[in-house]
Amino acid sequence: MSDALFSIFPNERFVDLSLYQFGWEACEPLHSYGPFARNHYLFHYIISGAGTLQSTNSEGVTHTYHIKSGQGFLICPKQINTYSADEDHPWEYAWVEFDGLKAKEVLELSGLSMDSPIYRSNAKDISALLLEEILYIARHADASPFNLIGHLYLMIDYLTQSSASRKIIKGGSMRDFYIREALSFIEQNFQNDITVEDIANFCNLNRSYFGKIFRDAVGKSPQEFLITYRMMKAAQLLKMTELSVGDISNAMGYPNQLHFSRAFKKIYGISPRQWRTENKIPDKRT
Template sequence: MSEVIFSVFPSENFIDLGLYQFGWEQCDPAHSFGPAARNHYLFHLCLSGTGRLIAANGKGEDLEYQIKSGQGFMLFPNQVCTYIADRDLPWEYVWLEFDGLRAKEAVELAGLTQDCPVYKARYKDIYENMKSEMLYIINHKDESPFHLIGHLYLFMDGFVRSSTAAQISKGNRLRDFYIKEAFAFIEQNFQNDISVEDIAAACGLNRSYFGKIFHETMGKTPQEFLITYRMTKATELLKLTDLSVADIGNVVGYPNQLHFSRAFKNVYGVSPRQWRNEHK
């Protein structure tokens, strides 16, 4: 009989890096999961035993990898995969499912891709710190969301720095400057009728080039980021205030309540009023 610890993270909104679910399992011999695809990044770290990962690469071709103790594997959003515990020496693993505007950048810095999803540690001490952060999150599921997100950042730091495939940061300070300028402009003006052209102009860039470097850095288009930012602010107001849905829509840049409700439902799958009833 396999043993499992499984927890779902509370419905809090963290834009840069968010946690969805996490857990630990001592698998039965030949226990398998999939084929299936996830909506977010899902990282497994093998603590003992061994198993196999079958995952689609960037061309949609299924490749097989042997994962042993001390190694891990990353599943990417919408990637179809299956993983199977060894029949004689089934693996024990821990996992974290995460996403956010900085998730793509962090995974790329660690050097992992759909064509190269296997994690191998380069530095044992940093690896041990990373493993400790994963176990801490799993064993402290009742701590506050902010507390757990703090440990998620510590995990991510260890994950990136310990990976044998870690990419050396190019230190593109000018690009970082433009992205920070864009963030600052959005934070100060999201409630106004702003466009991608306005954000690009605030950075002193043309729209095409700005959109390219923003998407390459953040994994989202500027428009997608702006919508996500506005909807996150809307959920905060829905949860923490008694403002009407129309007033909240106006506050986050949607003077037309119908347009606000439609945009909100596209992101969260429910209307603002229904979201409030479920989270108030």
């Protein structure tokens, strides 16, 4: 049996970048995982040994990559993948699953994508710091959420700095302005019965054009992001308050509790009641 660490991040309050799961594993020969598709970004750093990744590109074509120690690989949301350890030199890796408003942007800086998933270092000293941060996260599941998020930001910084495929992206465009306006509108109105049309109108943009630039910048359609944002806020209320599921459903703009429960389960994999049971913070008052 493989030696491994596995942890789930205990907090849902971070929007720009947030952790979901993280861990470390020394795999047995030919140990494999998949085929599977993730809901978030997943980055593996190979500490020792080697293995194989099979993953689809942006056109749905499957490619095979042989990866060794000192390299890494990225799995993107909804990308079908299978990865397996080498028979003679099985890999040991550490991994972090993350997402957020800035995730797609920072990964573009690193040059990693569905079409170019393999991390290769051009700076050994910085890639050593990258591994150090991933291992810190994997080994400190009991640290505070702010502590772990801080190390996630450091990890992302070292990833972009050391990636051999790093790109320079110019900022300050009108697209960035519109995206900030859209996100601000969603943040202030998510509890109301707003539509993608409402958000596009607020930005004075054609809905089709708005949808395109939003997906390019955020990595999700406006509708997908709005639902995810609402469910993130709902999870926070389930965890921190005594409000009923019905009250939280209404607060998230879902007068129909069944529709709310279905949307929540699609994001978190379990019902709101079950999520609360597993994540509710105990009342420490005496």
